[in-house]
Amino acid sequence: xxxxxxxxxxxxxxxxxxxxxxxxxxxxxxxxxxxxxxxxxxxxxxxxxxxxxxxxxxxxxxxxxxxxxxxxxxxxxxxxxxxxxxxxxxxxxxxxxxxxxxxxxxxxxxxxxxxxxxxxxxxxxxxxxxxxxxxxxxxxxxxxxxxxxxxxxxxxxxxxxxxxxxxxxxxxxxxxxx
Amino acid sequence: xxxxxxxxxxxxxxxxxxxxxxxxxxxxxxxxxxxxxxxxxxxxxxxxxxxxxxxxxxxxxxxxxxxxxxxxxxxxxxxxxxxxxxxxxxxxxxxxxxxxxxxxxxxxxxxxxxxxxxxxxxxxxxxxxxxxxxxxxxxxxxxxxxxxxxxxxxxxxxxxxxxxxxxxxxxxxxxxxxxxxxxxxxxxxxxxxxxxxxxxxxxxxxxxxxxxxxxxxxxxxxxxxxxxxxxxxxxxxxxxxxxxxxxxxxxxxxxxxxxxxxxxxxxxxxxxxxxxxxxxxxxxxxxxxxxxxxxxxxxxxxxxxxxxxxxxxxxxxxxxxxxxxxxxxxxxxxxxxxxxxxxxxxxxxxxxxxxxxxxxxxxxxxxxxxxxxxxxxxxxxxxxxxxxxxxxxxxxxxxxxxxxxxxxxxxxxxxxxxxxxxxxxxxxxxxxxxxxxxxxxxxxxxxxxxxxxxxxxxxxxxxxxxxxxxxxxxxxxxxxxxxxxxxxxxxxxxxxxxxxxxxxxx
Numbered sequence: 132x133x134x135x136x137x138x139x140x141x142x143x144x145x146x147x148x149x150x151x152x153x154x155x156x157x158x159x160x161x162x163x164x165x166x167x168x169x170x171x172x173x174x175x176x177x178x179x180x181x182x183x184x185x186x187x188x189x190x191x192x193x194x195x196x197x198x199x200x201x202x203x204x205x206x207x208x209x210x211x212x213x214x215x216x217x218x219x220x221x222x223x224x225x226x227x228x229x230x231x232x233x234x235x236x237x238x239x240x241x242x243x244x245x246x247x248x249x250x251x252x253x254x255x256x257x258x259x260x261x262x263x264x265x266x267x268x269x270x271x272x273x274x275x276x277x278x279x280x281x282x283x284x285x286x287x288x289x290x291x292x293x294x295x296x297x298x299x300x301x302x303x304x305x306x307x308x309x
Numbered sequence: 310x311x312x313x314x315x316x317x318x319x320x321x322x323x324x325x326x327x328x329x330x331x332x333x334x335x336x337x338x339x340x341x342x343x344x345x346x347x348x349x350x351x352x353x354x355x356x357x358x359x360x361x362x363x364x365x366x367x368x369x370x371x372x373x374x375x376x377x378x379x380x381x382x383x384x385x386x387x388x389x390x391x392x393x394x395x396x397x398x399x400x401x402x403x404x405x406x407x408x409x410x411x412x413x414x415x416x417x418x419x420x421x422x423x424x425x426x427x428x429x430x431x432x433x434x435x436x437x438x439x440x441x442x443x444x445x446x447x448x449x450x451x452x453x454x455x456x457x458x459x460x461x462x463x464x465x466x467x468x469x470x471x472x473x474x475x476x477x478x479x480x481x482x483x484x485x486x487x488x489x490x491x492x493x494x495x496x497x498x499x500x501x502x503x504x505x506x507x508x509x510x511x512x513x514x515x516x517x518x519x520x521x522x523x524x525x526x527x528x529x530x531x532x533x534x535x536x537x538x539x540x541x542x543x544x545x546x547x548x549x550x551x552x553x554x555x556x557x558x559x560x561x562x563x564x565x566x567x568x569x570x571x572x573x574x575x576x577x578x579x580x581x582x583x584x585x586x587x588x589x590x591x592x593x594x595x596x597x598x599x600x601x602x603x604x605x606x607x608x609x610x611x612x613x614x615x616x617x618x619x620x621x622x623x624x625x626x627x628x629x630x631x632x633x634x635x636x637x638x639x640x641x642x643x644x645x646x647x648x649x650x651x652x653x654x655x656x657x658x659x660x661x662x663x664x665x666x667x668x669x670x671x672x673x674x675x676x677x678x679x680x681x682x683x684x685x686x687x688x689x690x691x692x693x694x695x696x697x698x699x700x701x702x703x704x705x706x707x708x709x710x711x712x713x714x715x716x717x718x719x720x721x722x723x724x725x726x727x728x729x730x731x732x733x734x735x736x737x738x739x740x741x742x743x744x745x746x747x748x749x750x751x752x753x754x755x756x757x758x759x760x761x762x763x764x765x766x767x768x769x770x771x772x773x774x775x776x777x778x779x780x781x782x783x784x785x786x787x788x789x790x791x792x793x794x795x796x797x798x799x800x801x802x803x804x805x806x807x808x809x810x811x812x813x814x815x
Contacts (some may be wrong), residue, residue: 138362145470147485147597156436160383162433174479179486181485181486181488181489181490181491181496182481182482182483182485183482185492188320206597206599208597211492211494213555214492214494214495215494215495215496216379216381216495217379217380217381217382218380218494218495219379219380219381219382219383219384219495219594220381220593220594220596221380221463221492221493221494221495221497221594221595221596222494223595223597224492224596225596225597225599238597239417241596241599242467242471244468245471245616246468246471246472246616247464247465247467247468247470247471248467248468248601248603249464249596249599249600249603250599251599251600251686253689255715255716255717255718255761256715256716256717256718256759256761256764257764258717258721258764260684260686260717260758261682261684262601262602262603262611262683262684262686263464263468263602263603263617264616264617264682264683265617265682265683265684265731267684267723269759269763275754275759275760276754276757276758276759277682277757278616278617278619278621278624279621280621280624280625299492300492301490301492302467302470302484302488302492302493302690303313304470304471304472304480304481304484305475305480305540305625306472306474306475306480306484307549
């Protein structure tokens with residue numbers, strides 16, 4: 132007998148024994164499958180939960196709506212909503228607020244629309260430039276040159292109770308449609 | 310010499326151990342298996358890769374005793390390891406440089422196997438497990454860069470997230486699973502920590518086992534010879550006969566070269582680690598510090614360069630389809646080409662493909678180091694125009710030189726070899742563009758340059774064009790016919806007055 136051959140099956144067992152063996156095998160397989168699914172569900176669930184659970188976007192205030200000087204763009208820092216205690220400084224975030232005129236704003240994410248690198252605002256040339264692959268944007272966020280497929284991502288904004296608020300809590304991306 | 314009694318006890322002990330474990334059988338089929346006599350120095354890279362992986366595992370375990378895998382503490386814990394933990398500085402240096410060494414040894418091993426046609430029949434599975442190990446090794450290197458949790462790690466994650474986000478239909482969900490949420494946060498570091506210390510190393514150990522088992526089962530290939538073709542019908546029988554007749558035991562015959570190479574590589578690793586020290590951490594992973602210029606580690610620089618040079622229209626397609634297709638082609642190689650010649654001299658297409666890939670990656674890496682497409686973000690304040698380019702200029706031209714600095718033209722354009730390289734060097738721009746062309750280029754942009762028409766007033770544009778028209782490379786001032794005439798006509802005309810304000814910063 133070669134190493135790969137299975138030992139010969141004995142066929143002299145009574146029929147009731149065969150039935151019992153078959154039942155045990157079927158029961159074992161079923162129980163293992165049920166147990167496996169029950170164990171796997173919370174494990175896989177915890178791992179993929181961020182991708183399937185509702186988002187935690189929130190409106191957060193950037194300060195009084197009257198704080199802004201018309202025709203200026205400034206970098207504003209804020210804290211991500213819904214962060215965890217161990218987020219450290221990664222809970223901090225930033226955006227560019229462009230005050231077009233009193234009560235009229237554009238709020239841009241700092242992430243380049245190409246691949247998310249931080250864009251820098253130059254008030255002299257009124258351009259945003261990206262240090263990674265050279266994406267450049269005009270002051271209204273529209274694409275000026277370089278590889279970005281679109282203009283800068285914008286946050287939704289509103290003025291409520293005299294405060295300029297933005298809808299935040301998500302890293303911007305091409306699928307966001309912002 | 311051991312006393313006879315002690316010898317007997319030792320022999321009895323070995324027999325007992327062999328009886329309970331079968332260790333002698335395992336050794337006979339692994340350490341002492343016969344290998345082709347022609348397997349010499351070309352065959353050391355796989356062993357070296359595994360040795361560096363072992364160094365990674367051991368040094369990584371000790372690093373985990375000090376590293377705090379929390380976004381709030383990771384950076385500080387790395388600084389602590391560097392500065393406070395005895396030998397911590399060297400420990401991190403060895404872990405970092407050993408990672409590089411492992412990657413490069415793996416790539417050399419891959420290159421040797423490809424060029425020698427070792428992947429052909431009957432070693433298809435050995436190759437497939439190797440391809441898996443290649444992907445895992447690169448995954449370990451990337452996730453290791455994230456463990457540094459500095460600015461490069463943070464923005465590198467941003468780039469990864471942006472690529473994943475481009476996946477159609479499921480991009481958002483996949484990105485959230487990758488980041489552990491909707492932002493880069495503590496959950497992101499935790500996920501990558503689990504990947505780096507549990508999932509990827511565990512899978513790597515399993516695949517190394519399968520890879521080695523395949524090597525033992527199907528044997529180490531012989532050095533290729535021109536004219537000796539692989540024919541599945543006769544190969545195995547011929548190989549076994551040759552190895553049986555002329556082969557040597559792996560240990561100690563073939564292992565000697567592995568030991569010499571691995572020993573020298575280990576000493577070199579310690580030397581490099583001691584000389585260059587640990588990698589980072591660099592700047593703080595603070596998303597509000599936007600004056601960052603993220604760059605990946607050297608191994609991934611070619612991808613960084615490719616992302617700058619890919620045609621924008623096909624970028625997403627190539628980003629998402631390129632890697633799976635590349636991996637699939639690599640995996641399919643032994644099934645596409647299972648037989649025939651193995652010698653590189655008889656496989657010109659394979660050699661051409663290899664040279665093309667190596668040259669392409671080499672050139673892209675070189676470009677990635679220079680990053681000529683990236684603006685030099687601080688050039689407008691840190692790189693003044695050399696005196697030679699402003700001496701003897703009129704006040705208007707000098708004003709133009711100031712505009713050149715203050716409008717950040719300097720970030721993308723060099724003069725006299727200093728400044729950004731994104732746009733052309735303007736040292737002799739007056740020999741290439743007429744006055745009208747200069748003004749039009751400034752105002753309307755084009756050719757990957759933003760339009761400054763809304764940013765600069767006509768007075769500023771006029772001054773800037775006046776300065777640029779003096780940049781003739783030294784002696785070629787009148788190279789553009791009509792250029793000077795146009796300028797003189799405009800200079801003679803009344804200076805245009807723009808009532809609109811200039812930049813709010815002035």
